Amino acid sequence: xxxxxxxxxxxxxxxxNETPIYQKVIAAKRDILGEAAMLRPNGASYEDFADAIxxxxxxxxxxxxxxxxxxxPGAEHKARFVSDGSAVNAWGEKDYWTDVGFPVTFSVGDExxxxxLHRLDGPRYAQGYLPIVQASYRAGDLAVAEETFAGVEExxxxxxxxxxxxxxxxxxxxxxxxxxxxxxxIEAADGLLECAGKALVxxxxxxxxxxxxxxxxxxxxxxxxxxxxxxxxxVEFRPKSFLGRxxxxxARKRCAKYWNGLLGRxxxxxxxxxxxxxxxxxxxxxxxxxxxxxxxxYSAGNGYERLxxxxxxxxxxxxxxxxxxxxxxxxxxxxxxxxxxxxxxxxAGFKLQFLSHYFxxxxxxxxxxxxxxxxxxxxxxxxxxxxxxxxxxxxxNYCGDIDTQVYSLNSNAxxxxxxxDFSAVLAEIGETEESKRLESIAREFREVIxxxxxxxxxxxxxxxxxxxxxxxxxxxYEKLTEAWLGSYWDLLIPYVLxxxxxxxxxxxxxxxLDYLHQHGGVCMxxxxxxWESTDDLYGLRYVVALLRRDEVDRAQVSFYGKxxxxxxxxxxxGGEGCRLPPIDEFGxxxxxxxxxxxxxxxxxxxxxxxxxxxxxxxxxRPDTLRLMYxxxxxxxxxxxxxxxxxxxxxxxxxxxxxxxxxxxxxVTADVTAPKESPKKMLLRAxxxxxxKVKSASVGGKSLPVDPxxxxxxxxxxxRFTIKFGVAR
Numbered sequence: 072x073x074x075x076x077x078x079x080x081x082x083x084x085x086x087x088n089e090t091p092i093y094q095k096v097i098a099a100k101r102d103i104l105g106e107a108a109m110l111r112p113n114g115a116s117y118e119d120f121a122d123a124i125x126x127x128x129x130x131x132x133x134x135x136x137x138x139x140x141x142x143x144p145g146a147e148h149k150a151r152f153v154s155d156g157s158a159v160n161a162w163g164e165k166d167y168w169t170d171v172g173f174p175v176t177f178s179v180g181d182e183x184x185x186x187x188l189h190r191l192d193g194p195r196y197a198q199g200y201l202p203i204v205q206a207s208y209r210a211g212d213l214a215v216a217e218e219t220f221a222g223v224e225e226x227x228x229x230x231x232x233x234x235x236x237x238x239x240x241x242x243x244x245x246x247x248x249x250x251x252x253x254x255x256x257i258e259a260a261d262g263l264l265e266c267a268g269k270a271l272v273x274x275x276x277x278x279x280x281x282x283x284x285x286x287x288x289x290x291x292x293x294x295x296x297x298x299x300x301x302x303x304x305x306v307e308f309r310p311k312s313f314l315g316r317x318x319x320x321x322a323r324k325r326c327a328k329y330w331n332g333l334l335g336r337x338x339x340x341x342x343x344x345x346x347x348x349x350x351x352x353x354x355x356x357x358x359x360x361x362x363x364x365x366x367x368x369y370s371a372g373n374g375y376e377r378l379x380x381x382x383x384x385x386x387x388x389x390x391x392x393x394x395x396x397x398x399x400x401x402x403x404x405x406x407x408x409x410x411x412x413x414x415x416x417x418x419a420g421f422k423l424q425f426l427s428h429y430f431x432x433x434x435x436x437x438x439x440x441x442x443x444x445x446x447x448x449x450x451x452x453x454x455x456x457x458x459x460x461x462x463x464x465x466x467x468n469y470c471g472d473i474d475t476q477v478y479s480l481n482s483n484a485x486x487x488x489x490x491x492d493f494s495a496v497l498a499e500i501g502e503t504e505e506s507k508r509l510e511s512i513a514r515e516f517r518e519v520i521x522x523x524x525x526x527x528x529x530x531x532x533x534x535x536x537x538x539x540x541x542x543x544x545x546x547x548y549e550k551l552t553e554a555w556l557g558s559y560w561d562l563l564i565p566y567v568l569x570x571x572x573x574x575x576x577x578x579x580x581x582x583x584l585d586y587l588h589q590h591g592g593v594c595m596x597x598x599x600x601x602w603e604s605t606d607d608l609y610g611l612r613y614v615v616a617l618l619r620r621d622e623v624d625r626a627q628v629s630f631y632g633k634x635x636x637x638x639x640x641x642x643x644x645g646g647e648g649c650r651l652p653p654i655d656e657f658g659x660x661x662x663x664x665x666x667x668x669x670x671x672x673x674x675x676x677x678x679x680x681x682x683x684x685x686x687x688x689x690x691x692r693p694d695t696l697r698l699m700y701x702x703x704x705x706x707x708x709x710x711x712x713x714x715x716x717x718x719x720x721x722x723x724x725x726x727x728x729x730x731x732x733x734x735x736x737x738v739t740a741d742v743t744a745p746k747e748s749p750k751k752m753l754l755r756a757x758x759x760x761x762x763k764v765k766s767a768s769v770g771g772k773s774l775p776v777d778p779x780x781x782x783x784x785x786x787x788x789x790r791f792t793i794k795f796g797v798a799r
Contacts (some may be wrong), residue, residue: 073325079641093124093651095735097603100550102593102724105628111305112760113704115628120595120635127649128154128188130657131161131373136185137664139194139642140206141221141372143329144359145400148172148231148304149371154194154642155185156206156217159233159301164254167374167663172303174252177217177235179245181212184217188657195641199349201327202356204642207240211262214241215291222300222322223329232273234322237289238296249278249287250423261311269305274298276313310790315351320670330356335485337394338718340677341728342702343711350634351677353643354670359385367402373663375647378409379471380418381566384425385611386667389674393787394717400438403429406443415648416456416482419449420570422787423489427496427531431684431693436500444494453486454512464517469540470559477540481563484570486514494729495691500768522571524579534585539563549598550591558601561592562609571613574689575619584622587613594651596629597637606648607637608668609673618679621779623701623757630676637669645669681713681727684720687751694723694750698742699729700781704759727754738795744788755781756795766796 090252096104108115129138134153138161151171153161164585177184185208188585191208203220208387214313222232230386237247243441251257254762255266259280264287272368275298278289279356289297298319302308312318334357335783340351345405367383382405391399408426411420426446430439430487439446456464465484466476494509528545529536539560546559564583573579587593596614597607617626630739638645639661646661646669653659699713706713708730714728723745723752738756758780769791775783782793 088098088540091124093653094593096124096594097651100589100591101738102595103586105241105593105596105625105632108628108631109624110444114624114703115596115631116298117344117631117635117704121640122216123595124190124636124651125656125658126636127645127651127661127664129654129660129661130664131408131662132164133162133167134158134161137373137639137644137661139202139644140357140360140665141202141204141219142231142303142360142371143223143228144222144232144362145364146229147363149360149363149545150221150231150233150301150303150411150607151372152204152219152233153185154639154644155188155191155203156194156219157183157185157281158207158234159219163373164572167330167712169372169374169376171372173255173266173300174306175272175301176250176252177237178248178250179208179213182208182210184215189425191639196349196643197327197352199345199774200329200352200643201407202338202353202360203323205328206214209241210245212242213239213245213511215245215247216240218323220323220326221608224322225309226306227300227302227322229304232300232304232306233303233472234298234300235318236296237291238297239291244290244292246288246435247291249274249299249613251285251287257282259782262310266305267660268307270302270308271305272302273300273308273310273314275315283690289306293559303655313662322755337390338392338678339714339716340681341712341714343706343708343713346634349672350638351393352644354674355390357397357643357665358390358670358674359395361386361665362402365401365433370647370663370666375663375666378405379410379668380411381421382608382668385420385671385675387672388425388428390676391429391675391719392678394476394719395431396499396719399428400433400435404436404442404445407442407500411471413474414465414471414482415452416464416486417479418483420482420487420489420783421451422446422449422492424485427489427492427691428500430496434499434721439496439500440772443735450490450493450509454492454710457516461523462516462542463523469556470563473556477544478523480520480527480537480539480541481566481570483516483520483523484567484572487520487572488570490516492691517572528582534589535582536586537564537567537579537583539567548590551587552591552602552604553596555601558606561587561600562606562753565598565609565612571689575616575687580616581619584616586611595632596625596627597632600648604648604650605637605651607633608645608647608666608672611668611672612671614676615679618683618701619685621700624703627681630673630680633673633676634664638673639672640662645672666778678715678718681715682718682720684722685747694720696725696745696749696752697781698725698752698754699740699757700753700755704755704757705737707731707733707738707757720745729756731758733759733797736797738764738797740791740793740795742787742793743790744784748786748788750785752783752784752787754784754793755779756797758797761799762797764795765798767793768796 108119197203497506536547592617598610764780
């Protein structure tokens with residue numbers, strides 16, 4: 072079960088001297104914050120990490136504070152709102168940012184909105200999750216509230232039209248201004264600023280245009296707000312009136328209705344933690360916002376506005392896991408057609424895994440058959456590429472960023488997994504002969520890979536080291552983050568864990584986990600990267616591996632570490648990586664946010680904490696359904712309810728709603744079982760520390776219960792209620 076030794080808080084000496092915690096974290100080889108949190112009676116919590124180091128606040132652009140992408144799914148144009156409230160479509164002025172639209176910068180009096188973070192409150196989302204961004208800023212004796220969102224109806228949806236309202240919270244009267252950047256002749260008439268005959272800004276009656284200064288100004292007072300809308304992509308638009316309160320409120324209601332409607336089409340999750348409930352909703356929305364046409368972008372507005380096979384595949388799979396099957400299906404073909412030079416074997420393996428996962432969640436054989444040209448190309452590329460001498464795939468880039476050619480364990484293991492998984496899918500859709508052929512090849516391929524690993528692993532270090540670059544071309548790392556290549560081993564080895572090449576409870580999986588935990592590979596449950604950073608989206612399969620091994624306490628460290636320090640506070644935005652040292656008292660730096668795969672990390676983790684559909688017998692066919700197997704113990708404190716409804720699984724949709732009545736000695740679960748009966752179905756009641764499950768029954772019939780509180784529901788079908796008898 073991996074490295075179970077956990078140092079005591081006294082041993083770690085956290086907060087005992089003037090050394091900042093982040094410096095201790097960087098220097099440590101162990102996850103000192105995460106392992107301290109594991110010592111708590113009920114395990115890790117959000118509070119264990121939220122204030123340990125300053126939160127995410129900054130990004131790479133000259134606008135400094137992280138950007139918030141605003142738009143609608145599928146639209147080509149996305150707006151960039153700077154999170155300190157200072158601007159819409161601010162230009163990054165660096166090579167890796169894409170400049171969009173006309174920059175519009177907002178000021179309160181003589182100050183740029185949000186320029187002094189001591190006086191900024193926010194940003195946060197309306198109702199905690201809707202992409203209606205709210206903040207307030209105090210300048211002198213004025214406090215001004217700002218609210219911003221993207222319109223969802225035309226012409227705003229396709230052209231990323233962003234509505235903005237300024238309202239006086241405190242003070243008597245103040246001046247708001249909107250400075251228009253970028254070259255180009257601007258004309259003002261009838262509530263519009265136009266460039267080349269297309270609308271750029273729609274504004275209210277009280278705004279005044281200064282042509283020489285390229286600035287709109289408006290006086291606001293109590294009950295007298297200022298409204299405007301900025302088009303990221305200028306459009307031919309002739310409104311019937313100036314933009315006023317009624318038009319703004321109508322657009323706001325439509326925005327809220329649109330996103331709530333989208334959420335309503337998918338899985339519904341409820342936990343006793345409002346922050347968790349807001350996070351998953353916000354992250355589903357944020358992931359959809361990054362969709363451009365049928366392409367799931369890695370990010371938007373920067374150099375990462377593109378596809379990556381495994382990473383963007385994980386983003387789409389997150390939406391599938393949360394019940395957005397129809398939308399996810401539309402985003403699969405671009406990923407099946409995508410290839411990245413240098414890592415094409417890696418890509419081929421993940422194409423087959425992705426399509427297999429889609430099939431088991433949907434049993435959509437027709438769609439799989441429609442993708443035959445693409446999956447055949449992936450299979451052929453793997454099979455024709457294998458070397459006669461080694462039986463392995465030929466040398467490939469160590470990873471996308473490192474073009475050193477190696478015999479890659481990652482590529483070989485995940486190509487094997489793709490072949491093995493897809494052979495099972497082919498059997499299900501009637502491709503019997505091809506299924507048998509691939510199954511046989513995959514079985515032989517796995518043995519070849521394991522033999523290569525046996526020749527390559529280093530047992531002269533503790534724990535033993537399993538390299539990604541096979542055959543002696545990668546040395547063990549004393550501390551992973553002190554070496555550039557070691558940092559990339561840290562990113563790639565979770566893919567090896569996720570491939571299942573060694574088996575869940577194997578000794579080698581234990582070695583890998585131990586190496587991560589003992590050689591500086593993890594911080595707050597997040598995968599670390601070179602010296603002072605995390606690159607936590609690559610920890611997704613690390614967490615899944617922990618959950619498959621039922622190492623729940625460590626998995627929950629990752630869950631809460633991600634929520635507290637891998638996402639921004641109030642807006643739930645993550646980058647590809649995050650620096651651990653703060654820039655200042657207000658926060659740390661995230662690299663090129665937002666990031667759809669960062670979103671996927673949290674969404675996958677939450678889903679698999681509540682619903683696990685696993686292939687336990689390792690034949691490529693899911694066979695086991697484990698429900699509520701890894702939920703935090705606090706979630707079943709007396710009087711609390713947790714639930715997941717309409718969750719797609721490999722066996723059909725499932726719903727579970729659990730209610731705790733510890734004082735009455737019971738916990739109940741209302742369950743709607745999937746249509747297909749798994750070989751094994753279990754439901755666990757993870758009770759607060761000090762409580763134990765004594766019994767379980769359905770309809771008065773007793774069920775077997777194991778020492779962890781899991782009841783065996785195998786063979787129980789339809790809708791039913793299970794009652795757990797509990798006691799101290």
